Amino acid sequence: MSGFPWQSAFEIREQVATGSVSAVEVTRAYLSRAEALNPTLSCFLTIDHEGALAAASQVDHKRAAGEALGPLAGVPIAVKDNLCTRGVRTTCASKILGGYIPPYDAHVVEALRASGAVLLGKTNLDEFAMGSSNENSAFANVHNPWALDRAPGGSSGGSAASTAAGLAPLALGSDTGGSVRQPAAFCGITAIKPTYGRVSRYGLVAFASSLDQVGPMARSVREASQLLEVVAGHDRRDATSAERDTGNYLAACDRRVKGLRVGVVRDLLDGLQDADVRASIETALGALEQEGAVLVDVALPHAKHAVSVYYLIATAEASSNLARFDGIRYGLRVPGKDLTETYTNTRAEGFGPEVRRRIMLGTYALSAGYYDAFYLKAQRVRTLIRRDYDAAFERCDVVCTPTTPTPAFALGEKTSDPLEMYLADIFTLPPSLAGLPAISTPSGLSAEGLPVGLQLVAPPFEEEVLCSVSQAVEDQCGLLDQHPAALS
Amino acid sequence: MRRCDLCLRKRVNSRGYEVGECPGAWICYVRRPMADPKITLEQVLHVAKLARLTLSDEEARQMQEQLDAILGYMEGLDELDVFEVPPTFHSIAMDAPLRPDVPERCSDRAETLAQAPASEAGGYAVPLVLEVDS
Numbered sequence: 201m202s203g204f205p206w207q208s209a210f211e212i213r214e215q216v217a218t219g220s221v222s223a224v225e226v227t228r229a230y231l232s233r234a235e236a237l238n239p240t241l242s243c244f245l246t247i248d249h250e251g252a253l254a255a256a257s258q259v260d261h262k263r264a265a266g267e268a269l270g271p272l273a274g275v276p277i278a279v280k281d282n283l284c285t286r287g288v289r290t291t292c293a294s295k296i297l298g299g300y301i302p303p304y305d306a307h308v309v310e311a312l313r314a315s316g317a318v319l320l321g322k323t324n325l326d327e328f329a330m331g332s333s334n335e336n337s338a339f340a341n342v343h344n345p346w347a348l349d350r351a352p353g354g355s356s357g358g359s360a361a362s363t364a365a366g367l368a369p370l371a372l373g374s375d376t377g378g379s380v381r382q383p384a385a386f387c388g389i390t391a392i393k394p395t396y397g398r399v400s401r402y403g404l405v406a407f408a409s410s411l412d413q414v415g416p417m418a419r420s421v422r423e424a425s426q427l428l429e430v431v432a433g434h435d436r437r438d439a440t441s442a443e444r445d446t447g448n449y450l451a452a453c454d455r456r457v458k459g460l461r462v463g464v465v466r467d468l469l470d471g472l473q474d475a476d477v478r479a480s481i482e483t484a485l486g487a488l489e490q491e492g493a494v495l496v497d498v499a500l501p502h503a504k505h506a507v508s509v510y511y512l513i514a515t516a517e518a519s520s521n522l523a524r525f526d527g528i529r530y531g532l533r534v535p536g537k538d539l540t541e542t543y544t545n546t547r548a549e550g551f552g553p554e555v556r557r558r559i560m561l562g563t564y565a566l567s568a569g570y571y572d573a574f575y576l577k578a579q580r581v582r583t584l585i586r587r588d589y590d591a592a593f594e595r596c597d598v599v600c601t602p603t604t605p606t607p608a609f610a611l612g613e614k615t616s617d618p619l620e621m622y623l624a625d626i627f628t629l630p631p632s633l634a635g636l637p638a639i640s641t642p643s644g645l646s647a648e649g650l651p652v653g654l655q656l657v658a659p660p661f662e663e664e665v666l667c668s669v670s671q672a673v674e675d676q677c678g679l680l681d682q683h684p685a686a687l688s
Numbered sequence: 689m690r691r692c693d694l695c696l697r698k699r700v701n702s703r704g705y706e707v708g709e710c711p712g713a714w715i716c717y718v719r720r721p722m723a724d725p726k727i728t729l730e731q732v733l734h735v736a737k738l739a740r741l742t743l744s745d746e747e748a749r750q751m752q753e754q755l756d757a758i759l760g761y762m763e764g765l766d767e768l769d770v771f772e773v774p775p776t777f778h779s780i781a782m783d784a785p786l787r788p789d790v791p792e793r794c795s796d797r798a799e800t801l802a803q804a805p806a807s808e809a810g811g812y813a814v815p816l817v818l819e820v821d822s
Contacts, residue, residue, distance in 0.1 A: 410777065577765055
């Protein structure tokens with residue numbers, strides 16, 4: 201098999217389809233790499249050896265029988281462990297769901313199976329997707345493949361790290377306030393947060409229902425775009441799923457950016473403290489200009505309030521969503537002398553510190569006497585943030601910012617101060633609150649050799665323009681020919 | 689006047705925050721002194737009760753400190769007059785669609801109950817809720 205482990209999903213499918221290698225051989229190779237590196241990286245919480253080989257062998261049988269193969273036939277993929285997989289343990293990296301085996305597949309998992317993709321296993325995350333460093337996993341810390349003492353980002357840290365480390369060409373994550381984009385930036389890969397409603401949330405364990413989206417992750421923009429085509433689309437089992445045709449995201453990667461208007465949030469970029477991030481974004485913007493894109497200055501005057509708004513709305517929704525974990529229907533039960541004590545014992549034992557903190561904050565924000573001052577006010581400021589984007593999109597086709605204020609920070613660096621961790625999300629939160637599609641793609645390496653991520657945001661359901669512009673960034677400044685030195 | 693804990697150069701007022709241009713995080717912030725807490729220990733314990741969580745004394749104290757810092761930062765929203773601004777509960781406009789009312793198979797009972805910590809006679813087994821006098 202040529203190019204292993206860095207060959208693209210397209211190359212793998214091609215090799216499998218022409219028969220130059222079998223899907224089972226591909227799968228075996230990735231499984232052994234995952235099994236060899238997982239003790240170092242902790243990307244996977246579960247490696248589904250048997251299930252993966254069975255799925256691969258099905259692809260080989262289909263090929264042998266001359267049946268049509270799906271767009272991801274034989275392509276290994278890592279799936280975040282908050283997406284339900286029938287018969288395969290789904291933990292959300294929480295003790296409260298430690299042994300949970302879903303009786304059904306998430307919509308996106310069904311779509312993957314139908315496309316011929318081979319699910320290698322379930323990836324590590326911050327417990328219930330709450331965190332920005334993957335250090336809130338109840339089971340293990342994921343390490344950044346580019347520098348093992350650095351955080352991979354979160355909450356989809358396992359998905360990002362597994363893709364960056366060549367354990368799988370593709371991964372799925374989920375993004376509530378930046379959870380595919382921030383780890384993608386830290387790990388030097390591409391991730392798309394689709395428009396709210398673009399991808400079905402059926403079978404995604406709920407964190408904040410007005411924000412959650414499933415997002416594709418891959419080393420290249422083209423692969424991420426192909427994966428988005430596979431998982432996007434209407435699903436009646438999610439009432440917020442949009443009844444709109446899926447775009448041609450892969451084809452959009454080949455569209456030129458000439459004449460496209462790229463909005464630059466100038467005050468933010470000029471104020472950036474990290475010189476490497478600033479320089480990297482400026483270089484990428486210069487490259488886009490060279491390709492014929494037009495840079496225009498835009499402002500997002502209310503985006504600076506996004507941390508406050510997000511951590512009120514998301515925690516309020518989480519406090520309600522996580523009420524279902526009571527020790528009765530699934531997962532952990534720690535019995536008490538009566539029903540109430542069973543609830544409290546189970547939740548005290550089952551939830552980690554960050555999840556408890558967010559449930560507390562959300563419950564407080566929704567409680568009698570505080571609803572107007574916190575929750576409702578946050579929803580009003582959310583309107584102002586949305587309007588900032590409406591105004592920006594009168595002047596431009598995409599808004600460009602860095603994905604994160606700094607490259608990957610060190611493991612342990614921000615764990616003692618939750619607020620400081622929250623502030624690291626400042627650039628990914630505004631588009632999430634506005635429901636907008638966004639992409640993070642590498643724009644280069646810092647002086648220390650750590651990836652820097654560039655974020656682009658588009659109007660609702662305009663994912664195609666994100667694919668076009670980030671493809672141009674990848675062509676000029678991408679990291680496709682560079683791999684984490686520690687692992688190659 | 690104190691220095692912002694994030695950009696280290698912007699001076700901020702004694703209330704602990706100032707909405708300003710903080711290079712690095714867009715908004716200046718210093719850790720607030722606990723002399724004037726935004727949330728009391730009693731409130732923390734009350735909220736824990738509402739959320740069906742138990743906290744040890746040490747956990748409650750730490751929770752108060754952390755929530756206080758977060759709520760203090762969130763006071764930054766006070767600079768905005770948003771009384772007239774409508775809230776955005778859903779970012780993308782959508783209707784509540786109705787599906788055809790067609791009977792379907794639901795999940796398999798045995799498979800679903802297999803995930804329960806305790807089940808009995810085809811149902812979830814729970815601790816006694818009502819005491820019955822005999």
